Amino acid sequence: MAVIIRPTEDKDHAAVHRLLTERWTGPEIMLDDEMVDASRLPGYVAYDGEELVGLVTLIKRDGEWEILTLDSLNRWGGVGSQLLDAVVVEARSIGMGRLTVRTSNDNLDAFRFYQRRGFRLERIGQGVIDRERELKPAIPLRGDYGIEIHDEVLFARTL
Numbered sequence: 487m488a489v490i491i492r493p494t495e496d497k498d499h500a501a502v503h504r505l506l507t508e509r510w511t512g513p514e515i516m517l518d519d520e521m522v523d524a525s526r527l528p529g530y531v532a533y534d535g536e537e538l539v540g541l542v543t544l545i546k547r548d549g550e551w552e553i554l555t556l557d558s559l560n561r562w563g564g565v566g567s568q569l570l571d572a573v574v575v576e577a578r579s580i581g582m583g584r585l586t587v588r589t590s591n592d593n594l595d596a597f598r599f600y601q602r603r604g605f606r607l608e609r610i611g612q613g614v615i616d617r618e619r620e621l622k623p624a625i626p627l628r629g630d631y632g633i634e635i636h637d638e639v640l641f642a643r644t645l
Contacts, residue, residue, distance in 0.1 A: 489540070490533045491568050498531050501538040509557050511624040517545075517554065517588075519617070524555050530572045532558070532565045540565040542573055550584040550642075551577055561595075570603060578645050585645065590615050591637040592629030605641035614638035 494502065503525045506513040513525035524543045532540030539559045545552040553573065558565040577585060587605065589596040601607075615635050619625040629635050 489565055489568065491530055491540075491572050492533075494529050494531050494541075494543075498538070499525060502531065502541055505538055505541055505557060505559075506555065510555065511622075514622075515554055516618040516622055516625075519621075521621075522554065527554060529555075530569050532569055540569050542569040544573065549582075550586055551582055553585065553587040556587070566599065567603070574645065583645055584642060586640060586642045588638050588640050590629065590635045591639055592631065592633035592635045593639075594631060594633075597639070600641045600643075603643070605643040607639065608642045609640040611638035611640070612636070 503513050506515075506524055510524070513523050514521040515524045516522075522545070527543040528546060529541060529543040531538060541555065541557050542553060543555045545554055551573070553570075556566055556569060558569070573585065585605070586608075587596075587600060589600075591610070613636060615625060615638055619627075625635070627635060
């Protein structure tokens, strides 16, 4: 069955909340020293039949949109690219000129994913993740490749 990508709806909330809890230790994501409930943000879901297999959540600001979370349960299967494409199409349709995304310094897969899709490294926030860990102790000390997690990296793409 083909994966269906569509905007999030109220009926998706339980599944979105569950996915964010499994992937992010909860729907509350630290952003600029504030907790943001990603499960309540606009975005897109990816369903394979009845199963939620991907999600992107967005903070829509005047002048730019920020991708807060992007998850694909089937890595390397194209769902992440499809979700990002849906965001780009919508952003361009309203004349939004810029997308941003933040990740941690250890997330080499995200570095590759976003740069291959036109995002450029814009800023490194040294110690940001260390400060966030004080408020959210579930943030791990090391990432998938054994790299210590300390800094936040901002990528941006002009549309």
